[in-house]
Amino acid sequence: MVSTALAYVSRPLAGLTPERRRALGLLALGLGLLVFPLVYDDDATIDSIANAMSYATLALGLNVVVGFAGLLDLGYAAFFAIGAYYYGILSSFQVMPLWSEAWAPLAFLGLVEKMNQGGPDLVHFTLSFWLALPTAALVSAAFGVCFGAPTLRLRGDYLAIVTLGFGEIVPIVARNMDGVTNGAAGLNGIQAPRLFGQSFGVDSVPYYYVGLGLVALLIFVSVRLRDSRVGRAWMAIREDETAANAMGVNPVRFKLLAFAIGAAFAGMTGVFFVAKLQTATPEMFNFNVSSMLLVMVVLGGMGSVWGVVVGAVLLQLMQTWFLPQLTGWLHDLGEAVGSPALLRIDLVQWTQLFFGLILIGMMLYRRNGLIPATRKTPPLTFAAQHAEVTRGGFLNLDRIPRWEPGEGALDIRGVSVRFGGLVALDDIDISVPAGGVVAVIGPNGSGKSTLFNVITGLVPAYSGSITFRGQELVGLPAHQVLARGVARTFQNIRLFPNLTVLENVMVGRHARLRSGAVASVLHTPGNRAEEQAAQTSVLDLIAMFGNRLAPRVGQVVSGLSYANRRRVEIARALASRPHILLLDEPTAGMNPAETLELAEQIKSLHEMGLTILIIEHKLDVVTALADTVVVLDHGVKIAEGRPEEVRRNEQVLTAYLGRAARAAVMEADRVA
Amino acid sequence: MLSRRNAIQTAAILAAAAATGSRRALAADKVIKVGVNLSFTGADAENAARIGNGAVIAFEEANAAKAVPRYTFQLVKLDDATATAGQYDPAQAATNARTMVSDKAYVAALGPQMSGAGKAMAPILSQGNLAIITPASTNPDLTDPKFAQQYRPAGKAIYFRTVATDAYQGPNMANYMADTLKVKSVFVLDDSGAYGVGIADSFQAQAEKRGVKVLGRDRLDPKAADYAPILTKIKSLGPQGLYYGGVSQAGVKLAKQAYEIIPDVIKAGGDGMQTVDLLKGAGFPAVEGWYATVASPHVIEDPIAAKFSDRYFARFKQHPDDYTITCYTGAQVIIEAVKRVAASGKPVTRDAVRDAIQGVKLPTSMLGPIEFDEYGDLRNKIISVFQIRKNTEQPLDDPTAQYKYVGVAPVA
Amino acid sequence: MTSADLLLQQVINGLSLGAMYSLLALGFTLVYGIAELINFAHFNVFMVGAMVAMLTLQSFGLVGQETVLTGLPLIGTLGAAFAVAMLVCGGIGVGIERLLLRPLRGVAGPAPMITTIGVSYVLFNVVLLALGSDAKNFPNPLPPIAWRIGGAVLRLREVLIWIIALALMVGLTYFVQRTRMGKAMRATAQDPEAARMMGVEVDRVVMTTFFLSSALAGACGMIFGLYYNLAKVDIGFAAGLRAFTAAVLGGIGNVPGAMLGGVVIGLIEAVSGQTVGTAWADVIIFGLLVLVLIVRPAGLMGRLAPNKS
Numbered sequence A: 001m002v003s004t005a006l007a008y009v010s011r012p013l014a015g016l017t018p019e020r021r022r023a024l025g026l027l028a029l030g031l032g033l034l035v036f037p038l039v040y041d042d043d044a045t046i047d048s049i050a051n052a053m054s055y056a057t058l059a060l061g062l063n064v065v066v067g068f069a070g071l072l073d074l075g076y077a078a079f080f081a082i083g084a085y086y087y088g089i090l091s092s093f094q095v096m097p098l099w100s101e102a103w104a105p106l107a108f109l110g111l112v113e114k115m116n117q118g119g120p121d122l123v124h125f126t127l128s129f130w131l132a133l134p135t136a137a138l139v140s141a142a143f144g145v146c147f148g149a150p151t152l153r154l155r156g157d158y159l160a161i162v163t164l165g166f167g168e169i170v171p172i173v174a175r176n177m178d179g180v181t182n183g184a185a186g187l188n189g190i191q192a193p194r195l196f197g198q199s200f201g202v203d204s205v206p207y208y209y210v211g212l213g214l215v216a217l218l219i220f221v222s223v224r225l226r227d228s229r230v231g232r233a234w235m236a237i238r239e240d241e242t243a244a245n246a247m248g249v250n251p252v253r254f255k256l257l258a259f260a261i262g263a264a265f266a267g268m269t270g271v272f273f274v275a276k277l278q279t280a281t282p283e284m285f286n287f288n289v290s291s292m293l294l295v296m297v298v299l300g301g302m303g304s305v306w307g308v309v310v311g312a313v314l315l316q317l318m319q320t321w322f323l324p325q326l327t328g329w330l331h332d333l334g335e336a337v338g339s340p341a342l343l344r345i346d347l348v349q350w351t352q353l354f355f356g357l358i359l360i361g362m363m364l365y366r367r368n369g370l371i372p373a374t375r376k377t378p379p380l381t382f383a384a385q386h387a388e389v390t391r392g393g394f395l396n397l398d399r400i401p402r403w404e405p406g407e408g409a410l411d412i413r414g415v416s417v418r419f420g421g422l423v424a425l426d427d428i429d430i431s432v433p434a435g436g437v438v439a440v441i442g443p444n445g446s447g448k449s450t451l452f453n454v455i456t457g458l459v460p461a462y463s464g465s466i467t468f469r470g471q472e473l474v475g476l477p478a479h480q481v482l483a484r485g486v487a488r489t490f491q492n493i494r495l496f497p498n499l500t501v502l503e504n505v506m507v508g509r510h511a512r513l514r515s516g517a518v519a520s521v522l523h524t525p526g527n528r529a530e531e532q533a534a535q536t537s538v539l540d541l542i543a544m545f546g547n548r549l550a551p552r553v554g555q556v557v558s559g560l561s562y563a564n565r566r567r568v569e570i571a572r573a574l575a576s577r578p579h580i581l582l583l584d585e586p587t588a589g590m591n592p593a594e595t596l597e598l599a600e601q602i603k604s605l606h607e608m609g610l611t612i613l614i615i616e617h618k619l620d621v622v623t624a625l626a627d628t629v630v631v632l633d634h635g636v637k638i639a640e641g642r643p644e645e646v647r648r649n650e651q652v653l654t655a656y657l658g659r660a661a662r663a664a665v666m667e668a669d670r671v672a
Numbered sequence B: 001m002l003s004r005r006n007a008i009q010t011a012a013i014l015a016a017a018a019a020t021g022s023r024r025a026l027a028a029d030k031v032i033k034v035g036v037n038l039s040f041t042g043a044d045a046e047n048a049a050r051i052g053n054g055a056v057i058a059f060e061e062a063n064a065a066k067a068v069p070r071y072t073f074q075l076v077k078l079d080d081a082t083a084t085a086g087q088y089d090p091a092q093a094a095t096n097a098r099t100m101v102s103d104k105a106y107v108a109a110l111g112p113q114m115s116g117a118g119k120a121m122a123p124i125l126s127q128g129n130l131a132i133i134t135p136a137s138t139n140p141d142l143t144d145p146k147f148a149q150q151y152r153p154a155g156k157a158i159y160f161r162t163v164a165t166d167a168y169q170g171p172n173m174a175n176y177m178a179d180t181l182k183v184k185s186v187f188v189l190d191d192s193g194a195y196g197v198g199i200a201d202s203f204q205a206q207a208e209k210r211g212v213k214v215l216g217r218d219r220l221d222p223k224a225a226d227y228a229p230i231l232t233k234i235k236s237l238g239p240q241g242l243y244y245g246g247v248s249q250a251g252v253k254l255a256k257q258a259y260e261i262i263p264d265v266i267k268a269g270g271d272g273m274q275t276v277d278l279l280k281g282a283g284f285p286a287v288e289g290w291y292a293t294v295a296s297p298h299v300i301e302d303p304i305a306a307k308f309s310d311r312y313f314a315r316f317k318q319h320p321d322d323y324t325i326t327c328y329t330g331a332q333v334i335i336e337a338v339k340r341v342a343a344s345g346k347p348v349t350r351d352a353v354r355d356a357i358q359g360v361k362l363p364t365s366m367l368g369p370i371e372f373d374e375y376g377d378l379r380n381k382i383i384s385v386f387q388i389r390k391n392t393e394q395p396l397d398d399p400t401a402q403y404k405y406v407g408v409a410p411v412a
Numbered sequence C: 001m002t003s004a005d006l007l008l009q010q011v012i013n014g015l016s017l018g019a020m021y022s023l024l025a026l027g028f029t030l031v032y033g034i035a036e037l038i039n040f041a042h043f044n045v046f047m048v049g050a051m052v053a054m055l056t057l058q059s060f061g062l063v064g065q066e067t068v069l070t071g072l073p074l075i076g077t078l079g080a081a082f083a084v085a086m087l088v089c090g091g092i093g094v095g096i097e098r099l100l101l102r103p104l105r106g107v108a109g110p111a112p113m114i115t116t117i118g119v120s121y122v123l124f125n126v127v128l129l130a131l132g133s134d135a136k137n138f139p140n141p142l143p144p145i146a147w148r149i150g151g152a153v154l155r156l157r158e159v160l161i162w163i164i165a166l167a168l169m170v171g172l173t174y175f176v177q178r179t180r181m182g183k184a185m186r187a188t189a190q191d192p193e194a195a196r197m198m199g200v201e202v203d204r205v206v207m208t209t210f211f212l213s214s215a216l217a218g219a220c221g222m223i224f225g226l227y228y229n230l231a232k233v234d235i236g237f238a239a240g241l242r243a244f245t246a247a248v249l250g251g252i253g254n255v256p257g258a259m260l261g262g263v264v265i266g267l268i269e270a271v272s273g274q275t276v277g278t279a280w281a282d283v284i285i286f287g288l289l290v291l292v293l294i295v296r297p298a299g300l301m302g303r304l305a306p307n308k309s
Helices: A002-014 A018-039 A043-068 A077-090 A101-108 A129-151 A156-176 A204-226 A229-239 A241-246 A251-277 A287-300 A305-337 A340-344 A347-365 A382-386 A448-455 A478-483 A501-508 A517-522 A525-548 A562-574 A592-607 A619-625 A643-648 A650-671 B003-018 B023-028 B042-064 B090-101 B115-128 B145-151 B166-179 B194-209 B228-237 B248-261 B276-281 B303-316 B322-343 B350-359 C003-035 C041-059 C071-104 C111-131 C156-178 C180-190 C192-197 C202-228 C235-250 C255-275 C278-295
Strands: A112-115 A122-125 A410-419 A422-432 A437-441 A463-468 A486-488 A580-584 A611-615 A628-633 A636-641 B030-038 B071-079 B106-110 B132-134 B159-161 B185-190 B213-219 B241-245 B266-269 B291-294 B362-365 B368-370 B383-388 B403-409 C146-149 C152-155
Touching: A018 A043, A018 A204, A043 A204, A043 A229, A043 A251, A043 A287, A043 A305, A043 B090, A077 A129, A077 A156, A077 A251, A077 A287, A101 A112, A129 A156, A129 A251, A129 C278, A156 A287, A156 C235, A156 C278, A204 A229, A204 A251, A204 A305, A204 A517, A229 A241, A229 A251, A229 A501, A229 A517, A241 A251, A241 A478, A251 B090, A287 A305, A287 A347, A287 C111, A305 A340, A305 A347, A347 C071, A347 C111, A410 A448, A422 A437, A422 A448, A422 A628, A422 A636, A437 A448, A437 A619, A448 A486, A448 A580, A448 A611, A478 A486, A486 A562, A501 A525, A501 A562, A517 A525, A525 A562, A562 A580, A562 A592, A592 A611, A592 A619, A611 A619, A619 A643, A628 A643, A628 A650, A636 A643, A636 A650, A643 A650, B030 B042, B030 B090, B030 B322, B042 B071, B042 B303, B042 B322, B071 B090, B071 B322, B090 B106, B090 B115, B106 B322, B106 B350, B115 B132, B115 B145, B115 B159, B115 B194, B132 B322, B166 B194, B166 B241, B166 B266, B166 B291, B166 B383, B166 B403, B185 B194, B185 B228, B194 B213, B194 B241, B213 B228, B213 C278, B228 B248, B228 C003, B228 C255, B241 B248, B248 B266, B248 B276, B248 C202, B291 B403, B303 B322, B322 B350, B322 B362, B322 B368, C003 C041, C003 C152, C003 C156, C003 C180, C003 C202, C003 C235, C003 C255, C041 C071, C041 C111, C041 C202, C041 C235, C071 C111, C071 C202, C152 C156, C156 C180, C156 C202, C156 C255, C180 C192, C180 C202, C192 C202, C235 C255, C235 C278, C255 C278
Parallel strands: A437 A611, A437 A628, A486 A580, A580 A611, B030 B071, B030 B106, B106 B132, B132 B159, B185 B213, B185 B241, B241 B266, B266 B291
Antiparallel strands: A112 A122, A410 A422, A410 A463, A628 A636, B291 B383, B362 B368, B383 B403, C146 C152
16 A cells, blocks of 8 residues: 555656756755744754754855865864854953944944943944854955965865864964953853844744754855856866866965855854854864864765765764664663673764764775765767767857967967976977967977976976967966966876866866856856856867767766867867967877877867967877977977978987987988 | 653663662652763763762662652763764753753753853753753853843753852962962963863962962963973972862873972862872872862761762772762752652642752751752852872772861852 | 073973974874875874883883883883884784775875874774773883983983984984885885886885884884873874974975974974963964965975975
């Protein structure tokens, strides 16, 4: 009977699309949570859920920092403390300066009130809870920025230790500044929130609803951010900071943004938490809290919004319900079988041990968490996999920016690069004319990739100048070089491995889009139009490679073939609408047919007016594409000229092939 | 979550142990619940166990002796520590308060250990009119009439203490040091905790009032191991006395290093320094000579105390310490209150029990006569002073043997 | 006490602290140099070292500070305790590397670091559950010999700690600079790929590094116990954090830098306790850490680990 009932219920569900089913499930969950306190009248349970909600909001915030942007923050509770003390101090009787008329405007706004406890008039802060929530977000975010600005330039693992230090400092400061925080004794008299003149008091139900609203809000904000330009930039930084930078993402700026938004989440939670408890002590924000939040994020899945919520709820359930329950059962069992050893076990004492084991186990066996952030994409159909290769090609010409007539292209003058005592490039002059194709060849270690790195701002130039369209590139950070219209690929392919093809290419578009965090969360019309347009044109770009990539846009790139990853990287570079494209061995690892196909596609790009600088080993590709060939050896330019000239240059042959081979080639030429 | 049910489960063993009478008697008796809210896990777990055992033994004895006819006490342990906090968690303490308030079977409670937890619990308990007796939280704010609006919004006192607040131990010891020990200059340390800071602050204020020169004040990080730099500084200042407000976590390390660096300085602390931990962790000779105070009168050769110590040892294989006794006494107060309500023929409700606790007079507890003022504090504010003097005939880690009673600290 | 005596005494205090921080910092620096990993497990490997040393000494029948030994029995007991603590900790280090970190080698992102945090929790809680959280009276058989230098006091145990720490550091430096394995370690630190191609067994190098680093933590645990006559389950965090700061201060990955950094942090702690107050010591130390990282990310002695991008 149960099964027929189930079948009856599930039949209409089966007809729905997965999205619909998800939406329906969410709706059911939301409704369930909304009516829960009305049907289940147990104050303690509701309160416990409200506690779990505040940990869920903290985990959501930490997820922005650790999961999205990949910054290991071990002092996250510091921002929780800042939000908590901000509201605690401004809504209690702790700090009461002398009243003067200067406070009158604030009193008018209801932020303070005049008070007399015998003696002179004093100021009593009466910041409303509802005003405190958003302002605490701002205050915490400001602290996040102040603290992050100097430290976010550091390598990721240094950041971990610095944040750990920060997390230690904040409670110490709270403890030692007795006058402001009441020190270790804890704040007294924090106002309960009021709504429509009614105080929340100590009833747990209103807090439950505020907590629920906060969780819903932060999930909403997290999801919106994740699927936006900002979210893509974060994930690009997380996956490969250098590549993200070369694709136009300003890493420091976006890391700071992640830090600030994470701090804002924590600040809001802090307000909620102390309003509910009506006290705050420094011990509430120690290192343990930060690391437990990390466990929640790791358990649920770093970067997975729903995952971290589940992680927070699970850990909360485990410590407040499951382990005590299990202990109870063991004790019952112990009593039944008369085993005093079983009676002595108290698994609650083991909670932290289990948490440690969870961390280790998850890292070893399920690094992406219980609900991984990267969605499983359906495998390609047989037809799609075995479809005949279509060539594709560039159809839509407006994607290539037009050169103004007479505009200067890339001009490299006297550039040297040194690593310590090693001279990687020595006084190089290369000029790439507008609309031209220049190939750079040379043996391994001759400085070709260093040349690309110095042009794109990834390594500093020791001397010389690089101008592009009349603007100096030397000294610009990589993302600004890209913004000037210089895009590149990497010799060893630097895609963002856990992002999809579409997301990878969309990161390439980053510099050409404007939407910030606020617009992304609100989905302003401008933001929606921009995303829509970007997506259309990026899909169009991907279509250039025929059916090589088009059926795979939703797949994670780490699963693609080598040749397809090369194609994605080229598409990603093109997505930034470059004036010049720097290709670093684009056909490496491709078979002859694929090489030919790609060479044709590069040629068509060139024909449409794109300027190209290419590093290539396959001389037939070079000959087919390039107008000019530059030869580097040991960081020095040893030859430059048309491909067939360079082929005969003695120095080049020596450098490339060694003396014996040179002799053989010369001999062959003579015979011919 | 669902902590009520699991709390009952974890308490099953306690209840079973408590019901030393026949099982049928248990079934026939009316069961009344008493919550004991302490930090049973995390950093303070061992202290919590020792304190909680004071309640366990009290209710076991009461049930066995049928102290209240037709009623059986069921002690329910509620843990206010969480793994997330790694120690007491005010949020969990608040949840526990709600657990007790929403179950009418609870007529009274014991706990908490920490004032931070107490501050989160008091407003909720006040609304539910459920009396709680703390054996250990000493922050004066909780019973201060200035904060009545915050901590007892419903009006009546619900937060009782069988322990003196920081407002007495520190100042009285300052008087003792000035009058009896003739100390002219002191250095004051605390351990960053609410208790330590509170007691050190109140000591310092009174010492200054008495003209004892306070040469400096600093705060120890209880997690740090090395206090040599600050002790060296103290040595260079050359005070006659050192007062340490705090518990044994930092106290053990302080005692060890102070013995080496400032052996000749008179060292004193509050009841946080009268613990087994200090005797075991620091040991002789480092602890020799330390003064500690206890917030109760000391009856010399008190047979009740000696017997209790023996019973306790027989039951738990460990020595009771100061807070075990405050907790035991708190339990006695609850038992007495329930007995009065039951004897009067009224139903044993929490309202009745609260009012009874307010009016309880225990003339002969181990803490001396017990009676509460209108705010919930002990009326009797006698502070006894002890000094550690090695007694090789007794176990070296037994506080009742190694702490020698030396007198009463004069009221400030 | 004159102010010169006071300064001298604080320098003695600071050097003793510094010796311990240096030994711990060496462990961080070695592992970071080879594996580019902040090993959070190190915090509690050190704690385990103190506990193991304590249990070893107790197994010789020593209790508290009452039993004083001299001559050969003293050297024998101390030597045995050092050896056991170092071997057990070294073994734990190798186990962590072999079982938990090797499968994660080459995994980008914070996964290995998170694993070490997990290990740290496990070590802490296992000791907590097994031995309890109370402060243990660490047996100390050293005779209470002390010398007076003006108003300052120099005790035998301080001298002993300096000598042992120095000997361990000299030994380590010799090992890294002179032996075959040491050369392999340096090569791996420079460029693991190239080292592998040149025939260095990188797996063995990494394992040796973990062994050495953890054994040093074990020795440090023993020294800690001898110095404070105390062992407690929570000693790892504060000491470990300061030691890590020392490693960064000296230039992480740099062996002499770690030693220098440890001494500097020890001295700062002593001096700030004297002047500002111990309440603010942590704030000063971490403030300094942030400052160093901003102004001179390579640390005092330089050499940032090569940025393998």
